[in-house]
Every structure is written in structure tokens, then in C-alpha cells.
Amino acid sequence: MSQERPTIELATSPGYLLKVASTALRTAMEEVLRPLGMTITHYSCLELLAQRPGLSNSELARGTFVTRQSMNVLLQSLQRDGLVTRPEQPASGRALPTELTAAGRRQLAGASAAVRGVEDRMLADMDAADRRRLTGLLERCVVALRQE
Amino acid sequence: MSQERPTIELATSPGYLLKVASTALRTAMEEVLRPLGMTITHYSCLELLAQRPGLSNSELARGTFVTRQSMNVLLQSLQRDGLVTRPEQPASGRALPTELTAAGRRQLAGASAAVRGVEDRMLADMDAADRRRLTGLLERCVVALRQE
DNA sequence: GACGGTATGTCAGGATGCTGACATGAGTCA
DNA sequence: TGACTCATGTCAGCATCCTGACATACCGTC
Secondary structure (H helix, E strand, O other), rough: OOOOOOHHHHHHHHHHHHHHHHHHHHHHHHHHHHHHHHHOOHHHHHHHHHHHOOHHHHHHHHHHHOOOHHHHHHHHHHOOOOEEEOOOOOOOOOOOOEEEEEHHHHHHHHHHHHHHHHHHOOOOOOOHHHHHHHHHHHHHHHHHHHHH | OOOOOOOOOOHHHHHHHHHHHHHHHHHOOOOOHHHOOOOOHHHHHHHHHHOOOOOOOOHHHHHHHOOHHHHHHHHHHHHOOOOOEEEOOOOOOOOOOEOOOHHHHHHHHHHHHHHHHHHHOOOOOHHHHHHHHHHHHHHHHHHHHOOO
16 A cells, blocks of 8 residues: 655644644553553543642543543542542532542552653653753643633 | 652653643644534544545544544545545455545635644744744654654 | 622533454465 | 465444533622
8 A cells, every 4th residue: 555655744734743742652651551550541640649739630630631520430449449538528618639648659650650761762862952942842832722 | 849759740741741732732623623513533534635635444544543443434424425435346455545525625625724723823923943843853752652 | 698600529321432353355475 | 376464444342531410619799
């Protein structure tokens, strides 16, 4: 089949490249997280909690790009497995602040190392200046898209 | 607050930013395509066909990041709506080369303009050099992730 | 104190996409 | 030629996630 010719027009589209890169990264992360019995959302939830303890279900959902409903079922399984804790009763409002347990921190440590390995591979041939350029350009994309 | 175990700093993590930017772009594209009655996969399929006529179902699936099965049902609806054509019998092998109809090209024209508008907004504050840097860096990410 | 607006957690119902599997056709190599 | 490998189109079954909805709790203004 005629698949030795790459798509030339699409290859120059930043939007398409963004999708390609994001998909490649997600696939690579899934590959290293699967042996650990974790999904990307599972890992992202623990990572978020490590950096910002006490986040609510809805805040975790926004940070991991899923709905509140999906995060709710994930949190219940994480709680059942003893990786996170949530108070029975809300201290204020309805939000239940979530925190990592020692077991959760242990599991996160392994997963974080694996994910860092993927990220390092992605940036292997870039020096510090290139990495700063990449993050800076991506940030500008996000800001520009946010404003309607 | 210093942490014992270094975790990934999400705010400056290229991987996380890649996800954020990709999600923001997808959301923005969905917003402009919804009034046209199209999904991103729907649009991407037409765009791919415009640039590379005669692609098979499987090739379209790979190019739009869905499975062959999902692309198959989409192609059937596109065919039913008269936007694409596929031969009844394969000329060789099993692949059925798909082509845009005039109606498909018309619909694509509107959608392509809308999507280009989104991309322009994303890159609004970047000059040509910045855009080249962005695409170049993204390409290097993809290449680095591809090799196991 | 009452009210509207906003945010949260939670409960079904349904749409979307994927995994697994099968038969078929083409290319490869002994 | 025959066995093997790979890719393709298609079918069924299932998992996943989202849309819609509701009750509740805070916060602002009046």
C-alpha cells in the first residue's frame, strides 16, 4: 500500500501535531503504567493529590480531565484499596477533601518514576533552553485558546 | 514546603502541558464544529480524504486516532449522507478506497475554515519563527516517543 | 432574614468507542 | 506450490465515559 509517503500538509499543522504528540505520550504512559495496574487517570489523581493535598472530587476531576462522575467512582476504588482517605462528613459545604495514605504515596512513587522515564525519553534530545521554549509555547497556546 | 520524594511538577511538566493544550484545542474545535453538525473525527476524516484521496478505512482510522471499527461506522454514515463514495468491490485486496463527493468537499470547506480559525486563534500571538519552533519541537517529541 | 446564583456529591440512562474474533486477500519464503 | 505472515473489512459483546437530573450547602446582594 502507498503509505511510505507521509502527509505533508498535515505535518505542518500545529493542531494536528499537538494531537499526534499528545496521543503518542498517552500511549507511552499507558504502556508503562499498565504493568503497575494503573491507568493514566489513576496516576494523575495520585500525582495531583501529592502536590495539592485536600483537593475535592470535583477539583480532581477538572485537573485530570474527566467528569465528576468518573472521578467519583475512581476515588471510591482508591479509597477501598487504601490509597486515599476522605472524611465521612464534610467539614464545610459538601466537598470531601481527599488525602493520600502512606500506601498511596508508595504506589505513586513507582508510577511517578515510570512516567518521568517516559517524559525524559520524549525530551531526550532537547537541552534546557529547548525545554523551556516548548513549555512556554504550549502555555501560550493554552492561554490563547482559553479566551473566547 | 520541601518534599522528600520528588514528584513531577505539574505546572511546568511538558507532558502535562501537552495534555492541557491538546484538551483545550479539542474543546475549541468541538465548539466550532458542533453548529455544523460534525464531530472532530468526522471533520478529520474529510480533511484526510481531501489531502490524500483513496485512503482505505484502516488508513483513515490510523490518521484520525480511532479504531477501524469506529471509522467503519462513520464511513457508512458519511456514505449514506452522500459525502464520500466507496466502490462496491475492492479493486485489489480488501481495501475499499474512499473518495470525497462534491457535497463532501462543500461540507469540508466550511468546517476547514472554522477549524483554521481556531488554530489561528491559538497561534495569534506567535510570529512565523515561533510557529516553526513549536512544530519543530512537537515533531521531535513524537519521534523520540516512537522509538522504544 | 430571604432570595438567586453557584458549586458539590451522587444517582440512573444512554451513547460512544474499544477489545476480541473471524474470514478473506496479498505478499514472502522455502 | 504450499505454508506462513500480515493487513483489511466486518461482526458481536462489553467497558467506559458522558449527558441529564436532583438534593444539598455555601455566598453574595437586597
